[in-house]
Amino acid sequence: MHLSEPSIPYLTNDIIGTDEGCGIFIPANRMLYQFVRDNPSNTDKAQIASKALIIGRSLSASAERRTPSEAEPVSGTANFYDLLGQTVADSMVGELLDMLDEHQDLTPMLIGDVVKVHSFLCGAVTKVTQKDCSSFSSKYLHFHRPKLFPMMDSRARTALKWVADEQDWVFAYTTAGQSKNYRVYVDHFLRARQLFEDHLKRPVSLRQMDNILLNRFDLYI
Template identity: 30%
Template sequence: MPSMKKYSSDIINAMIAQATSPQKDDYLNNVLYEMCKKSPKHTDIGVIYAKLSIIGRTYAAALERTSKKEKKSNIIFSTAISKIIKDGELDALINEARMVKLPISLEFSSVDLNAISKILAPHAYLSRVLSQAAEIGKVSLSSKYLHFHLPDLYPIYDKYSRKNISKFTSSTGKKFEYKNCEESYAKFFIRCLILKNSLMKNHKKKLSMRQIDNLLLGKNPTF
C-alpha cells in the first residue's frame, strides 16, 4: 500500500504550521478563485481567453509559451478555445468531477478509483486540447486552470511540486491503472491525495489542496 514517508512529529507539525499560515500570494489567489467562481462555464470566447491568459501568465505557464517560435499566440488560443466550445465536453466533465467525493482513505477501493478517474478526466481532456494547440505539453497549465475552478479537487502540478512530492510519499504502487488520463499528473494527484489523507489520519490535520501546494513548495508565511 502506498504510504507517507516517515518524519518526526515535530518536523511534520512545523511544516504544517508553515503551510497553513497566511501567505503573501493569498490575495492574488483569491482574485483568481473569484474570477472562476463568477464565470465557471466554457461557452464564451472572451471568458475562456481571459481565464486561460490570466491564470497561465500569473503562474508562469502561459498557453502561448511554445517551442514553435513561428506559431503565433492568437492561433494557439483560437485553436484551443474553438475546440473547447465546439466539443462542449469540458463543462460536462467538470460538472461530473464536481459531484465526486474525494477519497479519504489510504488504501483505495474500486469506488475510490472510479472517483479518482472522474476527477482526472477533465485534466486529461484539457491537457490534450491545450497541448495540441500549442504543440507542447500543457499538463501544468491544465492543473493550475482546473485548480482555480475546483480548488478542493485539483493539486497544482509543476516541476517543483513534482520533484518535492517524493520527499513525502512513496510511489503509487502497481495497483493503479492510468487509463484515459494524463499519466504524469495522475501519479502526482494520487501521491498528493495520499499525503493529504495521511496528514488527516496520522496527524489530525486537514489541509486543503492549496495548503498541500504550500507544503510541497516549502512556502514561508507572511507577517
C-alpha cells in the first residue's frame, strides 16, 4: 500500500522566503550580509565592535543588554563595544572561524566544529556581559558563515519544538521542552531541514529555515 507523505501546509513560498530573509526586511538583511563581507576580520577590534553593534541591535539580540549593576564597570556604549571588540579579538574566534570554509554547507559531520566556534564566542562575550549570549553569538556567526551557523533565539526554539513535537522527537529534557544548548538546537535544526527538504524535493538554506521557524512562531501556525 502506498503511503502518502504527511502534509506540511505552512511550507509556502511566502513562509520559506529567500536566502536574505522575507518581505520588507530583505534589503536590510542584504545590507547586513554585505557589511560583514566588507568587514570580515575577527581580530580587528573596530570591525568586531561595529558588527556586534549593528547585528545585535538589528536582530534584537544586542550583547549590550545588561542590568545597571553589571553596567557599572563598563560605562557608555562606546566603552562597552571597545571592550567587547578587544575581548573577541584576543580570543580564538577569528582563528577558528577562518578554519571553516564559507562555501561549506552545514552537515552533521560539521556540528562539532560549528558548536566549538559558537562556544568560544559565547565565552568571550560573556566575559564582558556576565550573561548568556548564545543567541547573539549564533546571529553574529551566521552573518560570517551563512551556510554553517543557524541563528537561535527563543522564537526559533519554540517553533522548532513544535516541529519536534509533531514528529515525536525529544528536543530537550527541560520543563519547556526547549534548549539553549546550541549543539542540541543545531542537531534538531538539521533534522527539521531534512524533513522540509524531503517534503519540498529541493534544498532549504539555513536562512530559509530561520524564516520558516520565525514565521511559524509569529503567525502561530
